[in-house]
Amino acid sequence: MVSQTRLEYGFIGYQVPVFPRASRSARVRVPNRKKSGNNEKHAFEILVSVAGDFLQEGETFVPPNCKKDQQNACKNLVLKEQEDESQSSKCNLSDKETYNEKTLSGYHQIRTVNKFSHAPDRFNLKPYSSLKGFDKLANVSGRNANHSSELGISSLISGEFSEGQFEDAGAELSIIQTVKSETLQPTGSLDALEMDCKPPHYFCSGSKTSLFKDWTTLGPSRHSDTIETVSRDDNGNYVADQRIKNLSSSRRWRVSPNLNGGASFRNDGKRRKIFHDGRTSYSRQRSKRISPLKRRDFFNQCPFSGSDRGFQLDDRFNSAADKRGDAIRVASSVTSPHPHPGSRDRNVKLRIKSFKVPELLVEIPTTATVGSLKRSVMEAVTTVLGDGLHVGILLQGKKVRDDSKTLLQTGISRDGKHRNLGFMLEPRHAQIKLPRCLGEQGITSHATSFTLDPRTSSIYLDPPVAGCINGAQRDHHLVPSLPNISASTTPLPNSQSVVSVPAISVETLAVVPIHHRAGRREFVQRRMRRPFSVSEVEALVQAVEKLGTGRWRDVKLHAFDNAKHRTYVDLKDKWKTLVHTARISPQQRRGEPVPQELLDRVLAVHAYWS
DNA sequence: TTTAGGG
DNA sequence: CCCTAAA
Numbered sequence A: 001m002v003s004q005t006r007l008e009y010g011f012i013g014y015q016v017p018v019f020p021r022a023s024r025s026a027r028v029r030v031p032n033r034k035k036s037g038n039n040e041k042h043a044f045e046i047l048v049s050v051a052g053d054f055l056q057e058g059e060t061f062v063p064p065n066c067k068k069d070q071q072n073a074c075k076n077l078v079l080k081e082q083e084d085e086s087q088s089s090k091c092n093l094s095d096k097e098t099y100n101e102k103t104l105s106g107y108h109q110i111r112t113v114n115k116f117s118h119a120p121d122r123f124n125l126k127p128y129s130s131l132k133g134f135d136k137l138a139n140v141s142g143r144n145a146n147h148s149s150e151l152g153i154s155s156l157i158s159g160e161f162s163e164g165q166f167e168d169a170g171a172e173l174s175i176i177q178t179v180k181s182e183t184l185q186p187t188g189s190l191d192a193l194e195m196d197c198k199p200p201h202y203f204c205s206g207s208k209t210s211l212f213k214d215w216t217t218l219g220p221s222r223h224s225d226t227i228e229t230v231s232r233d234d235n236g237n238y239v240a241d242q243r244i245k246n247l248s249s250s251r252r253w254r255v256s257p258n259l260n261g262g263a264s265f266r267n268d269g270k271r272r273k274i275f276h277d278g279r280t281s282y283s284r285q286r287s288k289r290i291s292p293l294k295r296r297d298f299f300n301q302c303p304f305s306g307s308d309r310g311f312q313l314d315d316r317f318n319s320a321a322d323k324r325g326d327a328i329r330v331a332s333s334v335t336s337p338h339p340h341p342g343s344r345d346r347n348v349k350l351r352i353k354s355f356k357v358p359e360l361l362v363e364i365p366t367t368a369t370v371g372s373l374k375r376s377v378m379e380a381v382t383t384v385l386g387d388g389l390h391v392g393i394l395l396q397g398k399k400v401r402d403d404s405k406t407l408l409q410t411g412i413s414r415d416g417k418h419r420n421l422g423f424m425l426e427p428r429h430a431q432i433k434l435p436r437c438l439g440e441q442g443i444t445s446h447a448t449s450f451t452l453d454p455r456t457s458s459i460y461l462d463p464p465v466a467g468c469i470n471g472a473q474r475d476h477h478l479v480p481s482l483p484n485i486s487a488s489t490t491p492l493p494n495s496q497s498v499v500s501v502p503a504i505s506v507e508t509l510a511v512v513p514i515h516h517r518a519g520r521r522e523f524v525q526r527r528m529r530r531p532f533s534v535s536e537v538e539a540l541v542q543a544v545e546k547l548g549t550g551r552w553r554d555v556k557l558h559a560f561d562n563a564k565h566r567t568y569v570d571l572k573d574k575w576k577t578l579v580h581t582a583r584i585s586p587q588q589r590r591g592e593p594v595p596q597e598l599l600d601r602v603l604a605v606h607a608y609w610s
Numbered sequence B: 001t002t003t004a005g006g007g
Numbered sequence C: 001c002c003c004t005a006a007a
Helices: A039-054 A068-088 A090-094 A132-141 A189-197 A205-218 A237-250 A277-301 A320-324 A326-335 A370-387 A534-547 A552-559 A568-583 A596-609
Strands: A004-015 A059-062 A104-109 A126-131 A152-162 A312-314 A351-354 A360-363 A389-395 A398-400 A421-427 A450-452 A510-513
Touching (some): A534 A552, A534 A568, A534 A596, A552 A568, A568 A596
Parallel strands (some): A059 A104
Antiparallel strands (some): A004 A152, A104 A126, A360 A510, A389 A398, A389 A421
16 A cells, blocks of 8 residues: 555636536545655646646636736737637637637636645635636627626635656556536536446537536536545546546646746746646646657658668659658658648659668666567667757758758659658757667676677667667668558568577666667666765765865865765765764664774764754 | 765 | 755
8 A cells, every 4th residue: 555645625616608518526646745845836726737727718817816917918818829829720729719719817716725735725716807707708608698697606726745656657647537526516416427427428529518518407406415426546447447537637737837927937847837737747747648649640650760861752743642641741841841732743742651760879687688679678768759850851862961951952852753752760969879888887887788789789679669770781772662561560571580689697687778868768778776885985974074065066076086986966965974974873874884983983973063 | 966865 | 865845
């Protein structure tokens, strides 16, 4: 059993807008961080996130406690986002109600949550300025405004945070739909249950109307104990599916800058999470959950196989290749960014038959299973493909650098001879990072790393999962397209060689793409454990005696400058453990014994500096 | 980046 | 050692 700290937040009395949408309580895992004092902020973020699920396209949720200019910033941001989105999906918007185009300012007030609150706490969410905004929504939407504008639907957000799971499992941050109603209780609990357990089409935009009807037919009834039908996230697929749908439904909601001033809203993703961590977490989860499928599709469509110079092209036009759907789409997306509908003749269709991944560094112990090797390579490949590469165009051996030229001007046309057209996957960043070196000072010299060099080795992956990385020397000219090859089921004939894993032994299992990108935590291996030697402890104690306990960078520079593997954080950590060690009885100590004399000095220094 | 602390 | 909020 996993011990869980429990943290509950919720909001009650939410004034449901003109027509009710998915009315539900949500159960959200909230990391319970005592130290940072961010419970309040985080809970609010979660709250906003969930509130976002209540909102419709065009509605805005503005943090209530921020200043006027920040609110304006919020609105501007929302407007801009909506503008961007409507431009990117204009045709989708056109057949929706016009309220999509309008922005509704639904201000809400929120009661402050106690910091560090472990007990259930509640928010009160009320319209900031009556229901004015919602009325406006009613007008533009043309829907029946008489219904349910007074419904008080309670929603509860409760958080359960199981330590260590929040980040890692990727499945822990979840919103689980349920029905919880106070002033609106369904006429029969069975109905409620059914609603609750219905598949997630409640969240699909297309079924809003039916949802609305469902709710209005239920009608209000006495205020009573709430019904809460919670599907916990260990309930399996239902929850998972629902979660995904839920995510897609929340795609619509708008965010506003954070409470602390809204300064951090860069678009690099890292900062965005400051305000609406909940939502960002959903996004992360979404990507974790869904992207593997997409990746798989992608690999099915684009098998790796041996191309020494880059992509292999299939230049068939408007032929049976059309029927290949996905594969063609991949190709045309590369070659025809601006297709002319109805004028297919002007299009050039280029099919990428195969390509190689430039270089991968794999470190894997001999005790690893073949399956783990496959997974490792797969992960590495997907990482590289993620966004560490850009595409280069090679025409008759020469790089095409001018991106502004048309294909016609460049000489890539249906009629032209583009048999020497090639694509290259190149590192996005000019600087080529060297493979990580693990063998430091002989400590890890038994570790062997090898490079999967396409020219000398190849790795074959299960076809349903991925294509192949193949290093067979091949003519970089076009090869005849393989008729009817199904990339998803049949490996290319020339890509079936299996790499023999070199005899290596290291206690790590890691794949490090050579052009590794930051932020891919799942591929970052833990550093090797390197216990401090007595002499190191001696040096540390001496340095701290001189410099104190708050200047770890200086300690590092003074005493460990040439020990690359000891960071100032390490030194700080070691000092922490030293203090601890000094305080416990010798029987409880582990590892290489530290002389008592040193430990005494540790205690003395620690007492002095604190 | 560095500090400070919890995990 | 890891992770990361704050400074």
